[in-house]
Amino acid sequence: MKLNWLVLLLCLGGLAFLISCGPTPCAPSTLGAPGNLSPANKVIVPLTPSLHWEYPSSVPSPYPYPSGSSGCGISGYQIHLISSVDLTIEHGGTAGPSDTSFSPSSPLAPATLYFWEVRVLVPGGHGPWSGYRAFFTGPVCDTSSLAAPILYSPSGVIQDTWPTLHWAYPGSSCLPEGYRIDLSTSASFADTSLSGGTGNPSTDWAPAHELSTCTNYYWRVAAINDTTLGPFSSTMSFRIVPEGTICIVYFVPHITGYCRIGPNTLFGIVSSVNPEDRLPIKGKHQTQDGLWFDVMTKDNRECWVSDKIGDPSDDLDLIPFITPPSLPEPPEPKVDCSSITSDSACNNTPGCSYDYRQKVCK
DSSP: OHHHHHHHHHHHTTOTTTSOOSOOBOOGGGOOOOEEEESOTTOEEOSSOOEEEESSOSSOOSTTOOOOOSSSBOOEEEEEEEETTTOOBOSOEEEOTTOOEEOOSSOOOSSOEEEEEEEEEETTEEOOOOOOEEEEEOOBOOGGGOOOOEEEEOOEEEOOSSOOEEEEOSOSSOBOSEEEEEEESSTTOOOOTTOEEOSSSOSEEOOSSOOOTTOEEEEEEEEEETTEEEEEOOOEEEEEOOTTOOOOOEEEESSOEEEESSSSTTSOEEEEEOTTOOEEEEEEEEETTEEEEEEEOTTSOEEEEETTSEEESSOGGGSOBOOOOOOOOOOOOOOOGGGOOOHHHHHTSTTOOEETTTTEEO
16 A cells, blocks of 8 residues: 555656556557548548547457557557559658647648558557548639540450549649549430449549440540539540450341341342341341341341341441342243244244144244
């Protein structure tokens, strides 16, 4: 009992440097990750932002780390602040054990994406990083001067059925509040069911659903402030063909028409086709009256349709040229045998013979 009173008197008397009076330092194995980071992810902040965290955190730490404890002492915090331009830690630093915020000592670069993370320090080591949180530095571009974004990828033939679209905003002095992305199977963008937006200045975006294989997609991007769009970018396109996939091009009639034995109206009719049909195309052939396609009907009959009654579902270059059947031989002209009066002339005319009893040419 006397020893305890002695320790208390020494602490109160300013001699705490001789005896440790604070909480026991935390062991590294007991440390959790700071949580509830702010500002919110990918928002626009001033050039000297204030970064905040909570410890011990009410947010679970990543496995296998504990949640941290308030029953022991920590030495402080280490903060990494990383620019996306060169991925270097330019404005990081440390904070004291009682601090839960940090501001960089000098202004950050404008119109730039930054990442930051924080971890707890103790004399024997450190805890786990909080995990990256991102933000953008302002200022926001004036709405009347929004520029058209520059598209990067994807383009051409790709294999990914759930691609991420990438672009950039020109200049480095300001950022828009967000972007609108038009994605469509038509270059006219009449169908906007696949379109969307970022809701922040992020320059990458992925569609909400997996896209179809063997399909051409067109995309463009416009910057947006509030609800006002800037000019759209140029249009870029891509086609999804996973490795080993063989794409089938279909003929889609826009009117009811005929499917014939060959690529000409002189050929006989095999079947009729309707606007709701999608007929696999085997090949194409160019004639004087247009392009004809060798297709398979719904009842698996092969025949030819004209481009005047429909269109292929995809690029013409994907359809091979093939040799069509020959035109049917024209029928020989029918001779009127009854008009021939001479028996010899009758017998020498193909298809005719002279009836000597009735004395007529038949």
